[in-house]
Amino acid sequence: MKAFAIALLLIASPVLAEPPTPPDVPLSNPVQEQRAKAVMAELRCLTCQNQSIADSNAAQAQAMRMEVRERIAAGEEPEAVRAFFVERYGDWVSFVPPAREDTALLWAAPLLFLGIGVALVARRFRR
Amino acid sequence: MIPELGHLALWLAASFALLQAAAPSIGLWKRDEALAALARPAALAQALLTLGAFAALTWAFWVSDFSVKLVAANSHSQKPDLYRFTGVWANHEGSLLLWVLVMALAGAAVALVPTALGERFRVRVLSVQAFVSLGFFAFLLLASNPFERLVPAPTEGQGLNPLLQDPGLAFHPPLLYAGYVGLSVAFAFAVAGMLENAVGPAWARATRPWVAGAWALLTLGIALGSFWAYYELGWGGWWFWDPVENAALMPWLAATALLHSIAVVMKRDALRAWTLLLAVAAFSLSMMGTFIVRSGLLTSVHAFAVDPTRGLFLMLLMALYIGGALTIYALAAGRVAEGRQFALVSRESALVANNLLMSAMLGVVLVGTLYPMALEAAGGAQISVGPPYFNRTTLPMLFVAAVLMGIAPWLGWRRSGTGHLAARLLPAGVAATGIVILALLLFGIRGIGALLGFAAAAWLGVASLSILLRRGVTLNIAGMAVAHLGVAVSILGATASGALQQEALVAMRVGDAIEMGPWRAELKDVRPVAGPNWTAIEATLDVQRNGRPVATLKPQSRMFVAPPQETTEAGRAGWWGGELYSVLGKPDGSGRWQIHLWVKPLVRLIWWGGLLMAFGGLLALGGKLRLPSRVRTVAQEAVA
Amino acid sequence: MKGKRLIWLLPLLLFAGLVALMANHLGAPQQQVIKSHMVGKPLAEFALEGVAGAPGLALVDLKGGGPVLVNIFASWCLPCAVEAPQLQALKDRGATIHGIALRDEPADVAGFLARHGNPFTRIGQDPGGRMMLAFGASGVPETYVVDAQGVIRYQHLGEIRAEHVDLLMAELEKAK
Numbered sequence: 001m002k003a004f005a006i007a008l009l010l011i012a013s014p015v016l017a018e019p020p021t022p023p024d025v026p027l028s029n030p031v032q033e034q035r036a037k038a039v040m041a042e043l044r045c046l047t048c049q050n051q052s053i054a055d056s057n058a059a060q061a062q063a064m065r066m067e068v069r070e071r072i073a074a075g076e077e078p079e080a081v082r083a084f085f086v087e088r089y090g091d092w093v094s095f096v097p098p099a100r101e102d103t104a105l106l107w108a109a110p111l112l113f114l115g116i117g118v119a120l121v122a123r124r125f126r127r
Numbered sequence: 128m129i130p131e132l133g134h135l136a137l138w139l140a141a142s143f144a145l146l147q148a149a150a151p152s153i154g155l156w157k158r159d160e161a162l163a164a165l166a167r168p169a170a171l172a173q174a175l176l177t178l179g180a181f182a183a184l185t186w187a188f189w190v191s192d193f194s195v196k197l198v199a200a201n202s203h204s205q206k207p208d209l210y211r212f213t214g215v216w217a218n219h220e221g222s223l224l225l226w227v228l229v230m231a232l233a234g235a236a237v238a239l240v241p242t243a244l245g246e247r248f249r250v251r252v253l254s255v256q257a258f259v260s261l262g263f264f265a266f267l268l269l270a271s272n273p274f275e276r277l278v279p280a281p282t283e284g285q286g287l288n289p290l291l292q293d294p295g296l297a298f299h300p301p302l303l304y305a306g307y308v309g310l311s312v313a314f315a316f317a318v319a320g321m322l323e324n325a326v327g328p329a330w331a332r333a334t335r336p337w338v339a340g341a342w343a344l345l346t347l348g349i350a351l352g353s354f355w356a357y358y359e360l361g362w363g364g365w366w367f368w369d370p371v372e373n374a375a376l377m378p379w380l381a382a383t384a385l386l387h388s389i390a391v392v393m394k395r396d397a398l399r400a401w402t403l404l405l406a407v408a409a410f411s412l413s414m415m416g417t418f419i420v421r422s423g424l425l426t427s428v429h430a431f432a433v434d435p436t437r438g439l440f441l442m443l444l445m446a447l448y449i450g451g452a453l454t455i456y457a458l459a460a461g462r463v464a465e466g467r468q469f470a471l472v473s474r475e476s477a478l479v480a481n482n483l484l485m486s487a488m489l490g491v492v493l494v495g496t497l498y499p500m501a502l503e504a505a506g507g508a509q510i511s512v513g514p515p516y517f518n519r520t521t522l523p524m525l526f527v528a529a530v531l532m533g534i535a536p537w538l539g540w541r542r543s544g545t546g547h548l549a550a551r552l553l554p555a556g557v558a559a560t561g562i563v564i565l566a567l568l569l570f571g572i573r574g575i576g577a578l579l580g581f582a583a584a585a586w587l588g589v590a591s592l593s594i595l596l597r598r599g600v601t602l603n604i605a606g607m608a609v610a611h612l613g614v615a616v617s618i619l620g621a622t623a624s625g626a627l628q629q630e631a632l633v634a635m636r637v638g639d640a641i642e643m644g645p646w647r648a649e650l651k652d653v654r655p656v657a658g659p660n661w662t663a664i665e666a667t668l669d670v671q672r673n674g675r676p677v678a679t680l681k682p683q684s685r686m687f688v689a690p691p692q693e694t695t696e697a698g699r700a701g702w703w704g705g706e707l708y709s710v711l712g713k714p715d716g717s718g719r720w721q722i723h724l725w726v727k728p729l730v731r732l733i734w735w736g737g738l739l740m741a742f743g744g745l746l747a748l749g750g751k752l753r754l755p756s757r758v759r760t761v762a763q764e765a766v767a
Numbered sequence: 768m769k770g771k772r773l774i775w776l777l778p779l780l781l782f783a784g785l786v787a788l789m790a791n792h793l794g795a796p797q798q799q800v801i802k803s804h805m806v807g808k809p810l811a812e813f814a815l816e817g818v819a820g821a822p823g824l825a826l827v828d829l830k831g832g833g834p835v836l837v838n839i840f841a842s843w844c845l846p847c848a849v850e851a852p853q854l855q856a857l858k859d860r861g862a863t864i865h866g867i868a869l870r871d872e873p874a875d876v877a878g879f880l881a882r883h884g885n886p887f888t889r890i891g892q893d894p895g896g897r898m899m900l901a902f903g904a905s906g907v908p909e910t911y912v913v914d915a916q917g918v919i920r921y922q923h924l925g926e927i928r929a930e931h932v933d934l935l936m937a938e939l940e941k942a943k
Contacts, residue, residue: 018841018843018844018870019870019871020713020714021713021870021896022715022716023634023712023713023714023715023719023721024712026632026633041514042513042514042515044511044513046801046905046906047906048428049427049428050367050369050370050426050428051428054362055360055362055364059870059896060896060899060905063895063896063897063899063900064900066897067897067900085900086804087804087805087808088803088805088900089801089804089905090801090804091508091509091510091511092508092509092510092801093511095511095512095514095515095516096515096516097498097510097511097512097516102502102508103498103502105494105498106494106495106498106512106516109490109494109495109520110487110490110491110520110523110524112490113486113491114483114484114487114524117482117483117487118483121483124397124469124479125468125469125470125471125476404778407778408778415785418789422793424789424792438793442786442790442793445786446786449782450779450783450786453778453779453782454779456775456779457775457776457778457779458775461775497785497788500788500789500792501788503792504788504791504792509801
């Protein structure tokens with residue numbers, strides 16, 4: 001029944017395609033554009049499968065790019081722009097994991113593995 | 128009828144796998160040699176029957192027999208010939224059948240190739256291998272039958288995901304699978320080695336070709352996958368640290384470490400327990416990778432048709448085999464003495480350093496890939512671990528590895544002097560210094576990461592080349608040097624394409640031009656074009672450098688018919704090992720088109736380096752042969 | 768000696784841990800739902816133009832009056848049409864509902880309201896989709912409870928189904 005109702009709606013609604021988004025307009029200042037690009041590459045698109053907003057064609061990624069460019073153009077630091085998005089969507093939105101207690105193990109992993117390895121190997125060496 | 132025959136062949140092949148697994152186990156236990164020896168003919172029969180099953184499925188795809196459910200769901204009568212063929216493995220069931228086929232062929236090879244380890248060891252390996260195959264046969268026959276019929280048969284198939292209709296992706300999975308299967312042979316050798324207590328130099332010599340071959344195939348598969356992502360996904364990136372990529376990278380890192388540690392077992396009879404663990408880990412990570420890709424455990428940009436029920440089956444298989452192998456390891460590894468100790472400055476300690484770095488990178492990739500999942504399971508925050516994390520953690524290790532790789536081949540086994548090093552490494556040192564000065568002064572590069580990348584590439588490249596230029600190197604050594612050279616070439620490509628990249632994003636009308644340094648790209652035309660099963664809007668960009676025409680780019684926005692889907696096709700052209708890369712974006716409604724243009728210097732070296740690495744791995748299969756010296760003798764005779 | 772034995776067992780234990788972790792996660796949805804982290808936080812200043820004859824929407828319109836519902840919708844979004852009767856039901860039970868028309872043409876919004884009813888007191892037009900960021904929204908439709916101080920108190924993701932109406936009324940009550 002529900003499926004039938006949805007099918008009816010589909011027929012009744014003339015347009016169900018999302019309107020196309022306007023094209024990206026890069027910042028005129030190349031240094032700022034570079035900085036904005038770097039931030040975009042580290043923000044995760046909300047409606048995609050594991051893509052950064054820099055790489056996504058999704059409409060919302062486009063809105064987020066616009067926000068990044070405006071904030072960078074207004075002189076905001078890249079860290080502050082990232083914080084703006086994290087405040088709204090949580091740590092998930094940033095591809096840079098936070099440095100906190102609950103990610104200590106993650107950030108310590110390289111040294112931890114190297115350390116364990118060196119400790120294991122040390123006794124194999126002849127003095 | 129033919130699909131039914133294929134199905135039957137598959138069941139028979141599975142029965143022979145059962146025989147191959149059981150006969151040696153019972154035979155070796157009851158000391159019945161005749162029974163144990165059945166494993167060899169069983170392996171051959173299994174390979175022939177699996178080949179038959181694969182041929183049957185291929186036939187069904189070739190003639191577009193839509194009464195077979197798999198064909199109806201993944202093919203289309205209008206699909207180009209190549210993709211009707213590669214469509215066989217571009218789906219879950221077919222790829223599993225391919226896996227089983229490659230595995231059976233590897234089993235036949237083990238059964239036929241002469242062995243120095245004795246018949247008893249050979250049938251033990253075959254038995255372990257068949258145990259692993261059995262699980263995959265069960266998965267195939269019970270949970271993913273490729274020959275299932277569809278009644279009534281549809282008149283047309285649903286088509287293949289357009290992203291998969293590409294030569295790069297057509298051959299990327301079989302290469303990876305062949306690599307994984309090669310590692311499964313190493314796994315079988317390791318388990319048999321533990322069961323037979325036969326781990327030593329002879330074991331290492333027998334196992335090494337499988338590891339080297341598997342490593343070369345994995346390298347090719349990963350390089351091809353990266354190249355495909357680069358030109359097909361339309362973002363100009365070539366490595367995204369996506370879970371699916373990491374799933375393939377982890378077994379590669381383990382295989383790389385294994386390839387180096389097995390040399391230590393071979394030459395010095397040391398590091399036995401560690402090498403066994405790596406051999407088990409390499410195949411375990413291959414299975415885990417397949418599981419991650421197929422179960423949809425992690426969110427990936429390389430979207431696959433996923434199915435959690437099948438994921439459960441794969442996970443049980445994984446738990447059974449890996450858990451079993453690690454249990455044997457826990458029991459047997461204590462008996463396997465680690466062997467001799469090393470001097471700090473020696474070839475073997477350099478190989479240990481390689482193992483340390485590869486394993487640490489592997490650990491980091493594993494932790495980074497699974498950390499968000501673990502944190503969420505523990506009730507913590509939702510986080511993303513992306514490229515910034517992986518680059519910051521693995522690249523410094525890669526740099527240290529590259530520096531060591533330049534030095535290690537010059538060190539002797541047992542205890543090495545250091546007096547000769549300065550003279551041998553002088554050219555590499557000069558090259559590294561030179562390229563840094565060049566990058567600083569000529570290209571104005573200030574990024575410390577890029578400078579270190581250039582230095583590492585020059586250092587390793589020249590050091591490896593100077594090994595190749597020495598007299599009478601064995602194929603083994605030449606293979607090593609070529610593979611190391613490949614690493615240097617890839618590092619150079621990755622560094623240069625990143626540090627020297629130029630990019631423009633412009634909305635332009637036909638007749639407008641982009642100016643970017645010495646480059647000028649003019650939009651000549653935007654018009655519709657039609658392909659075999661798609662239509663597209665195609666832009667034509669004429670590119671000039673310093674006023675001279677160098678290339679014409681034709682980026683497209685494609686609409687596929689079956690299934691209806693839109694993709695972007697980058698317009699690319701080569702330029703001195705680098706590329707011009709363009710993407711056609713959306714119209715802005717007032718007659719302008721969004722054009723994204725990149726100049727990526729030396730970017731192709733990334734994949735050429737991968738090819739070199741794989742070629743080096745294959746060369747190393749030649750072992751002690753000294754081809755260059757023989758060539759020289761022939762030359763000398765010719766002169767005389 | 769015993770400690771040495773345990774080392775050989777370590778790989779098995781680590782692997783068991785990995786399997787447990789994966790088994791736990793197997794079957795979880797691939798696309799995670801990203802909840803808004805703006806719940807409990809005040810909205811920033813904004814002012815949107817009206818559309819389809821309705822007056823526009825600004826932050827001041829949300830403040831002072833008491834808790835209201837803000838519904839993000841679009842004419843091109845099928846679930847938005849599906850939830851229209853529920854929005855009407857909420858309005859009939861006394862809720863004040865404001866709309867934000869996401870990335871839409873005014874004519875399309877008017878057509879949508881004509882077909883599916885107009886429960887909205889005010890409708891703000893958001894052609895660029897920037898209001899999604901203000902609310903921490905990740906999709907459409909989404910519905911928010913905003914209290915008299917302009918603080919987001921509750922987020923409803925996806926379409927409102929019949930069973931959600933009571934829930935939203937209760938959340939409105941809580942936000943008083």
